[in-house]
Amino acid sequence: MAEEPQHGVPIELRKVTKAFPGTGAPAVRELDLNIAAGEIVVLLGPSGCGKTTTMRMINRLIEPTSGDIMIGGENSRDIDPDRLRRHIGYVIQQAGLFPHMTVAANIAQVPKLLGWDKQRISDRVDELLTLVGLEPATFRDSYPRKLSGGQQQRVGVARALAADPPVLLMDEPFGALDPITRERLQDELLGLQDDLAKTIVFVTHDVDEALKLGDHIAVMQRPGHIVQYATPAEILTNPADDYVEQFLGGGSSMRLLRLTKVGDIDLDQVPYTTEDADAPGVLKEIERDGRGYALVLDGMRRPLRWVTQSDLEGRQGPVGEAGDPVGGTISHRMTLQDAMEALLNADNDNVPVVGRRRAYAGALSLSTLQSAIQSIKARERERRTRRNLA
Template sequence: MVTNDAPITGATIELENLTKRYPGNPNPSVDSVSMEIGAGETVILVGPSGCGKSTTLRMINRLIEPSSGRIRINGEDVTDIDPVKLRRRIGYAIQSSGLFPHLTVAENIAQVPRMIGWGKQRIKDRVEEMLDLVGLDPREFHDRYPRRLSGGQQQRVGVARALAADPPVLLMDEPFGAVDPITRDHLQDELIRLQHELHKTIVFVTHDFDEAIKLGDRIAVLREQSHIAQFDTPEAILTNPADDFVSGFVGAGAALKRLNLTRVRDVGIVDFPAVTVDEPLQDLFDRFRSGGSNEILLLDRRSRPYKWLRRGDLMRARGSLARAGALVSHTVSADATLRDALEAVLTDNGGRVAITGRRGEYVGVVDMETLLNSVHELLEADRLTALEHREELAELQESQQHQRSALEGGPGGGAADGAGGEHP
């Protein structure tokens, strides 16, 4: 993820020979895993079903007790401390949110702060702060029960609850696996934005390699028993997988997968003529006449993209914008990836997509030309990287050939002894 100047509030995590054995099973479920995770880093554990990635994650907060090995958080060995106290210091988000159905949204978020002794006013302020942080209006969601929330809203509340006590570490076990693909993309973007602001240490389990590329600073590709096949940056894994096992996870289209490494906010977001629904029709006509654009973006009363308006649409409006223009069907956030933006542009016939901020407010537009230029740059970078690798391989092979020739022709070598040596 791209970082900013916000302070890092995460903690280092060290796993040392972490192992889990279950009675009756001759082989360990997790076998001697060692890993160092930096403060403020997002590390993704990805691997086949049953490889032990969730078990490894849950040993960090000791929901599963290790059979052997050590866990250090900010240098402190937490293997032998009270596991309940440890879990209150570590945020935990799971699939399907795990909210208590009989508690309101506010009561769910307040659970850990209340258990560790925060005062009522501090808890109240924190609940409102966390709802705002995850993009939910406190006035609207404070007193709702989980059953009155969509799947995506429940997951947002789950993340808010996990972060409520301001833990340095956040563990996430396939938290977005039970929602639809569109909601999942939005939740991923939200997590990217949150991490951009908070810089927690996040350990995230998924079976989806595309999700791993999109979210991770580094990815640990795990074999059976959580043996690490490769632990590296997404870019390094995409361009230079360690072996066939890792290549199988990368799959086809590595160059296109690299579109998940660049955020929309890092490319050319441009201004686009925009007006609100309250603006008189005559002012819209004037905007079209004075500007060079044939299209204007209509915003709702909360400054969110609402409709794309063309000149001809106003002629058919007959005094009301309700009948004019085409509804904005797709938007992406500034923290979305170029792949998300490209998919949205290709789905829309206009060759552009509106970019939104944390509350869905309009911030600009990215067009097809900008996205295609970025794709071409990535493909060219891949071509140059592949060329460099071929040159390095050729140099290595040439060096090895020279070494073999020297050994065969040098003192004590077989060729010299057999061909030119005198027999006693």
Template sequence: MTSETLISFRGVAKTYPGATRAAVRELSLDIPRGRFITLVGPSGCGKTTTMKMVNRLIEPTSGRIVLAGQDISTIDATSLRRRIGYVIQQVGLFPHQTIERNVAAVPRLLGWDKARIRDRVAELLDLVGVPVDEFGHRYPAQLSGGQAQRVGVARALAANPEILLMDEPFGAIDPITRVELQDELLRLQREMHKTILFVTHDIDEAMKMGDLIAVFDQTATLVQFGTPDDILASPATEFVQRFIGEGTGLHRLKLRRVRDLPLRAAPEQGVPDAPRLPATATLHQALDCLVRTSADCLIVTEQDSPQPMGVLTFADLQRALREAKTPTAEDAA
């Protein structure tokens, strides 16, 4: 375990009573501080069990989990959970409490004074796009699924935990809202630098969200841990190769941003009717925009500014796709 490691799994295994196979097999894994980690794999592979052992909702059968140098088995479970944010697919908001009181739940338990709680709730609800003036007095049943999930994230962040556990948090959300929530969470992470463990069964979501990805196979074994690009370029096992599926070049276009490419200078007279795209967009989004609009090029802008940064053409994307092509065994021979 290095000084940058926040959570360390050391030979951790879990077998449920009466089960014929382990839910998690001999897991050894170091989680770096401040990184977004996605845990991905098929149903029953142990990813949720792994995550729940971090806040002791599930106790390991063997092995140790060390948090900031301390074995978590020596930490009072209730105190540990108050230090760790937790977001689940079903949100889990208290139905008979207002949104404001839901977000304030952990700070109240920690004994924060009322003014500090009020300020923190307002800050977080504004941050996740559910302003306290408009939504604070409402109840969970009065929110859409996407709004409720935003409140769930705000509640998990209320006491400013260093660690955030997220168990398929966007799995029950419609596709459009899901993308919006993914982007919002990535924006929050850029600002807050939390250590996030995010469970998903969706490889595209894992690739989009994770700085690092832990891939579990059907035997509940960790088979690869690395960056999205590393996993796409060099799958460790046949299972990982199958799980990623075809089209690794397109997967890589989803990982790279327009800002990563050298842009052509924008003509002084401009490009009439050319679509505009922020530099934070992925190359996959740029390709989609070119195909949908039948445009020859895109004007790339700063996130919140109409000022052109440069021009991106279809040829630029073709070159990026060629560079992203994963070498095959034939290529290597």
């Protein structure tokens, strides 16, 4: 039986500076950054702005010149570097797999260093290959040269997750892949994160990737400082200055629609209940609400069925298995553009929105989505007006 995964821990950078000898200005200058446990934070900026240096200081591949880095409340300076790195997963561009080792041996490196027994390692390898969409029987004994670029990156992610670290560092992991594979792996990473809730620091210079993946984005500028640290929606609708706006490439309504996430807008709150709830009481709630239905959730708040007024009329005792199965859900990480397509293809007017661990977060309808789009457009017009008056 698989062990319960270890969730992420907070990371805090306090006045962190890195100056390399003979280079003049520091690569990173008095950088402050608070990363909440279980979030994806993207370091975004052009080459030379200190993104990778900042990331590599977190696992002490580079030692800070000054300042402190707190990981789970503990100063990284007080942690043995080898022990620290064994509890921080690290994924780089083109995976960085050992070519002379099989896929299974690559994934098993850190568990072996931690002294896991052979059976536990073997079970973990198979579990992780399944998790990243690679059939263990097909891939565990393969060598990296036999894999496509996308498959190698999946193995790289599996290797980084092998010892179930609370923190995952990802340095432009999808940068060398073709656009279709890259988008697929981005989607898979978001799906994994909803289940695993790791603390992920992700480096990229690609704006669309940052806006798609990040819970928060740190827009960086030379020499190694943060210009704006905010959610994707905040950065899109209210860039801090001309540098941020120019780096984003300007905002248009279509771009906002394509990159704004469902979790960034106000959702419908339809009545919801559980299977063991009293059916007459739920019926009264449905009648008070006036929409004629409620959503039945399981013990982990995952959507199960829609139950209507007619399903419950005359029913005594618990709700039980009354109603019809939920036809589909929308992830809180889905873009508004993708959500619109999902709604147009849905059987019901309202579709449940799910967050972490597929838990119910609200519902979405075309009318709610259209209202959100109008609000986004209005904010964009207001921002442009303010800019023109400045």
